[in-house]
Amino acid sequence: MILNNTYSSYIATVPALSQALTASNQYSSLQLEKAPSILEIANTAGYETWWFSNQNKLGGWDTPTTIIANQANHTEWINTSIGQIIRSQFFDEELIKLIDKIPDTSKKKLVILHTLGCHTNYHSRYPTSFQKFGNNNKTNHYDNAILYQDFVMKTLHEKLISRNDFKALIMISDHGEDPNIGHDPDRFRWDMAEIPFWISFSQNYAEKRSDTIAALKDNHSKAFTNDMFFDFLCGFLNIKDNPYYDAKNDISSDSYSRSEDDMTILGKSKSIKDAKN
Numbered sequence: 040m041i042l043n044n045t046y047s048s049y050i051a052t053v054p055a056l057s058q059a060l061t062a063s064n065q066y067s068s069l070q071l072e073k074a075p076s077i078l079e080i081a082n083t084a085g086y087e088t089w090w091f092s093n094q095n096k097l098g099g100w101d102t103p104t105t106i107i108a109n110q111a112n113h114t115e116w117i118n119t120s121i122g123q124i125i126r127s128q129f130f131d132e133e134l135i136k137l138i139d140k141i142p143d144t145s146k147k148k149l150v151i152l153h154t155l156g157c158h159t160n161y162h163s164r165y166p167t168s169f170q171k172f173g174n175n176n177k178t179n180h181y182d183n184a185i186l187y188q189d190f191v192m193k194t195l196h197e198k199l200i201s202r203n204d205f206k207a208l209i210m211i212s213d214h215g216e217d218p219n220i221g222h223d224p225d226r227f228r229w230d231m232a233e234i235p236f237w238i239s240f241s242q243n244y245a246e247k248r249s250d251t252i253a254a255l256k257d258n259h260s261k262a263f264t265n266d267m268f269f270d271f272l273c274g275f276l277n278i279k280d281n282p283y284y285d286a287k288n289d290i291s292s293d294s295y296s297r298s299e300d301d302m303t304i305l306g307k308s309k310s311i312k313d314a315k316n
């Protein structure tokens with residue numbers, strides 16, 4: 040299922056992830072410092088939680104995310120580089136091997152894989168065997184990175200569906216890119232805010248949660264900003280019985296009621312209505 044009208048709430052890694060992964064969002068007055076993360080909520084609801092990362096653990100862009108990651112029951116960073124440049128000694132497919140560390144039991148689980156994805160610098164995100172679109176400009180590098188990321192997601196999906204405990208794979212980005220600029224709020228273009236968001240779910244999930252699947256089908260082309268990802272995930276994981284969940288923000292609920300008229304990005308400075316203009 041592809042939710043094909045999804046936007047980054049803020050086209051920079053830390054603010055976008057901080058809101059996507061916590062109860063804080065643009066539409067509520069709850070301050071980030073007081074907002075629980077989806078990991079805290081899932082732990083309390085009896086999920087066992089994992090965070091596997093190929094991002095840097097420490098550094099200006101990474102430390103706030105690491106604070107959230109450390110709330111998982113189990114954490115592992117395969118990437119040991121430190122510093123301001125986003126780099127790793129590994130390509131993202133290495134993360135997939137870590138899935139084997141998770142016992143294939145019926146216990147409820149939430150596993151977050153934090154990839155490097157297609158983040159700048161694009162040419163560092165794929166092995167040379169994925170250099171299909173050439174190597175002479177940033178757009179080519181970005182296209183190669185996307186091609187590789189598709190391969191990573193396909194490989195991950197094949198691994199997950201071979202397990203008995205597979206329920207769903209959800210993919211969402213923190214922000215998009217303009218290959219020639221990157222992602223820079225001062226040089227904003229809508230390409231930087233348009234992001235992928237898709238879900239692959241098992242037959243078992245679809246049968247048990249038919250209301251959720253029906254709502255997603257109804258809502259899949261409605262606009263969504265990724266700061267509401269917390270509410271979506273509470274709904275999708277069936278952890279609605281917590282004071283921070285707001286069905287109005289949950290695109291997997293038939294109560295989802297955000298419209299393009301009231302949705303914004305970049306600290307409310309841009310309206311989603313203008314995205315199509």
Ligand SMILES: [Zn+2]
Nearest residue numbers: 051052158213
């Ligand atoms: Zn980012």
